Amino acid sequence: MNSWSGRRLREGAVTFAALALVFIVIAVVIETALGRSDSRIATEFMLIASMVVAIQAYVGNSGLISFGHVAFYAIAAYVAGLAAMSPSDKERITPDLPAWLMQLEAGLPAAVGLALLAVLIFAVFTGVPFSRMNASVVSAATLALLVLVHSVINLWNGVTHGPLGLVGVPDLVNTWVVLGTSLIVVAGALIYRASPWGLKLQAVRENEVAAAALGIPVAKMRFVGWVVSALLMALAGSVWALNSLAFAPSMFYFTDTFAMLAMLVVGGLGSVSGAVVGAAIITVLSELLRGLEGGLDVGGVSVPELPGIVQLATAGLILIVLIARPRGLFGNQEIGGLRPRHFALGRGRS
Amino acid sequence: MSPELLIQQFVNALSIGSIYALLALGLAVVFSVLGLLNFAYGEILTITAYAIVLLVGAGVPLAIAAVIGVIAGIGMSLLTEVVAFRPLRKAPAYAVVFSSFAVSLIVQSLIRNVISPRPQGLAVPGWLDGVLTLGSIRIPVLAIITIVIAVLAMVALTSVLQGTKQGLAMRAAAEDFQTTRLMGAKAGRLILLAFAVSGTLAGIAGVLWILRTGSASPDMGFTPLLQAFVAVVLGGMGSLRGAVLGGFALAFVEVALQVFLPSAIVPYVQAITLLVVIAVLYFRPQGFAKKIEERVA
Numbered sequence: 001m002n003s004w005s006g007r008r009l010r011e012g013a014v015t016f017a018a019l020a021l022v023f024i025v026i027a028v029v030i031e032t033a034l035g036r037s038d039s040r041i042a043t044e045f046m047l048i049a050s051m052v053v054a055i056q057a058y059v060g061n062s063g064l065i066s067f068g069h070v071a072f073y074a075i076a077a078y079v080a081g082l083a084a085m086s087p088s089d090k091e092r093i094t095p096d097l098p099a100w101l102m103q104l105e106a107g108l109p110a111a112v113g114l115a116l117l118a119v120l121i122f123a124v125f126t127g128v129p130f131s132r133m134n135a136s137v138v139s140a141a142t143l144a145l146l147v148l149v150h151s152v153i154n155l156w157n158g159v160t161h162g163p164l165g166l167v168g169v170p171d172l173v174n175t176w177v178v179l180g181t182s183l184i185v186v187a188g189a190l191i192y193r194a195s196p197w198g199l200k201l202q203a204v205r206e207n208e209v210a211a212a213a214l215g216i217p218v219a220k221m222r223f224v225g226w227v228v229s230a231l232l233m234a235l236a237g238s239v240w241a242l243n244s245l246a247f248a249p250s251m252f253y254f255t256d257t258f259a260m261l262a263m264l265v266v267g268g269l270g271s272v273s274g275a276v277v278g279a280a281i282i283t284v285l286s287e288l289l290r291g292l293e294g295g296l297d298v299g300g301v302s303v304p305e306l307p308g309i310v311q312l313a314t315a316g317l318i319l320i321v322l323i324a325r326p327r328g329l330f331g332n333q334e335i336g337g338l339r340p341r342h343f344a345l346g347r348g349r350s
Numbered sequence: 351m352s353p354e355l356l357i358q359q360f361v362n363a364l365s366i367g368s369i370y371a372l373l374a375l376g377l378a379v380v381f382s383v384l385g386l387l388n389f390a391y392g393e394i395l396t397i398t399a400y401a402i403v404l405l406v407g408a409g410v411p412l413a414i415a416a417v418i419g420v421i422a423g424i425g426m427s428l429l430t431e432v433v434a435f436r437p438l439r440k441a442p443a444y445a446v447v448f449s450s451f452a453v454s455l456i457v458q459s460l461i462r463n464v465i466s467p468r469p470q471g472l473a474v475p476g477w478l479d480g481v482l483t484l485g486s487i488r489i490p491v492l493a494i495i496t497i498v499i500a501v502l503a504m505v506a507l508t509s510v511l512q513g514t515k516q517g518l519a520m521r522a523a524a525e526d527f528q529t530t531r532l533m534g535a536k537a538g539r540l541i542l543l544a545f546a547v548s549g550t551l552a553g554i555a556g557v558l559w560i561l562r563t564g565s566a567s568p569d570m571g572f573t574p575l576l577q578a579f580v581a582v583v584l585g586g587m588g589s590l591r592g593a594v595l596g597g598f599a600l601a602f603v604e605v606a607l608q609v610f611l612p613s614a615i616v617p618y619v620q621a622i623t624l625l626v627v628i629a630v631l632y633f634r635p636q637g638f639a640k641k642i643e644e645r646v647a
Contacts, residue, residue, distance in 0.1 A: 064444075065447050126628075134587070135443065139387065139444075141628065144624045145624075147576060147620070148628075151618070151620050152621050258455065261448065308467070315455040316452070316456065319456070322438060326445045327442075
């Protein structure tokens with residue numbers, strides 16, 4: 001009962017190698033070939049894909065939907081940002097900070113460490129009640145959590161600078177730090193998936209009653225998944241903050257929650273590879289359509305403004321994928337677990 | 351606080367509570383049959399509200415616009431079943447959460463593109479803004495209308511559930527859907543009926559909501575969706591009586607926090623309410639009503 005899954009570890013190693021290769025190629029391209037705005041999109045992609053992988057660690061292994069992970073992201077971003085900002089900036093825009101945080105001007109490790117600690121405490125407090133709720137209640141409760149955290153950040157002017165958000169967060173992150181973060185998060189999610197805790201949570205996902213009858217502590221395993229996933233989210237979220245320099249509460253609400261969940265659904269909930277591939281598909285789709293939102297002229301034909309076209313297309317894509325393939329592109333499979341029979345071509349040749 | 355003010359706030363809580371109760375009831379009707387939450391539920395109110403705003407803007411009297419608005423709401427509810435629920439009957443529960451969520455976003459995007467991203471105001475007739483004065487107590491006309499309409503709707507629903515064969519089938523389905531099917535109830539028709547009832551209740555709530563707020567916006571459905579979730583969760587998922595209780599409980603907590611908290615904290619009322627709800631769920635993961643039902647049974 002307490003052993004690791006050898007198969008998942010072997011698959012995980014191959015999957016890690018494949019995904020790491022993709023991320024390394026992206027990082028090298030950013031450093032050598034891309035201009036400012038393209039390299040921003042590519043860096044952002046690596047961090048968003050990491051967050052989707054972090055959400056996957058909970059949602060994929062437990063089969064429970066969380067709308068609340070963006071709340072972890074928000075807390076991590078604000079704590080890391082506030083820890084790293086210079087005291088003079090903080091006295092100007094966030095005068096009600098406690099003295100120790102006001103005086104602090106943390107470097108990268110300390111800022112990320114504080115963010116992880118804050119999210120850990122928050123995840124433990126919320127994880128206890130959430131782990132005991134039944135499956136359909138959890139999704140509503142996590143939605144409530146997102147609204148709660150967003151409204152507090154939005155209103156707590158003296159500490160968060162309210163709706164205007166933080167400005168003047170120092171740039172402590174380069175492409176290699178982003179790459180390292182993505183690799184840690186992907187490795188973390190793959191290791192958790194093969195671990196005894198991950199396996200037990202997957203058993204609960206498949207059949208809660210049977211799992212409980214085998215002596216698996218259901219609530220405890222859900223709690224572990226919630227906390228592991230929150231910490232991975234906090235790691236990616238805090239690095240994101242130190243890369244973004246300025247952010248506001250509106251960036252941690254529905255649009256992002258929905259975009260990340262869409263990436264997960266399209267890629268397949270049960271798969272870390274799926275999370276990354278889904279993130280890639282939705283990012284490419286959004287970038288292609290974003291030009292349309294403000295309206296544009298194509299060869300003399302003017303396309304009118306289409307507000308929210310990205311969201312409309314993403315929602316449509318989700319609906320189509322769900323109806324055609326309810327488990328997403330990858331389902332519960334990892335790249336490392338695919339055999340030639342999974343490819344139509346491979347079967348034809350052999 | 352003076353007794354007059356206390357009575358006024360009590361009526362206020364009662365009127366907000368009756369809207370929440372309707373909302374919760376509509377969400378619970380579908381949940382009790384399918385065991386799934388409809389994340390496109392708020393869009394029923396949105397559609398109703400937009401129908402009313404557009405019709406009143408075109409010169410249609412408010413009462414007729416309201417009726418058409420409710421019918422449009424029922425249409426939205428049935429459409430959700432056909433598009434987001436029916437194709438995924440055999441899929442895992444999370445797939446339906448996402449598909450209904452996707453429908454909700456599609457409706458919002460379409461309204462943004464076809465009508466306008468900006469809120470649309472409704473010219474509410476003057477008499478609705480009136481205030482009744484009983485001695486030193488002042489009660490808004492709209493509060494009374496809200497309570498009366500909501501109570502009538504709930505009485506009508508109860509008599510349908512208690513008095514008709516379809517109502518009996520729905521109550522049975524809420525207890526045990528599989529057994530109800532074995533007894534000969536047609537599953538597809540029963541589910542469609544549940545969505546129709548859900549759409550009616552949400553549509554009526556939508557009429558009361560737009561009269562209260564006076565404007566319709568593309569994402570207006572979110573707040574009522576969240577309130578309905580909270581009320582249903584508080585009331586013990588799937589229990590219809592619990593949903594009504596949960597709706598009133600939520601309204602009384604909200605109004606009490608607004609009245610008794612120092613004014614500096616009032617903007618945080620929504621956050622505190624959600625915190626109270628999570629605290630309640632900590633001690634009673636099944637909500638209030640489950641306990642009562644188990645005792646009866």
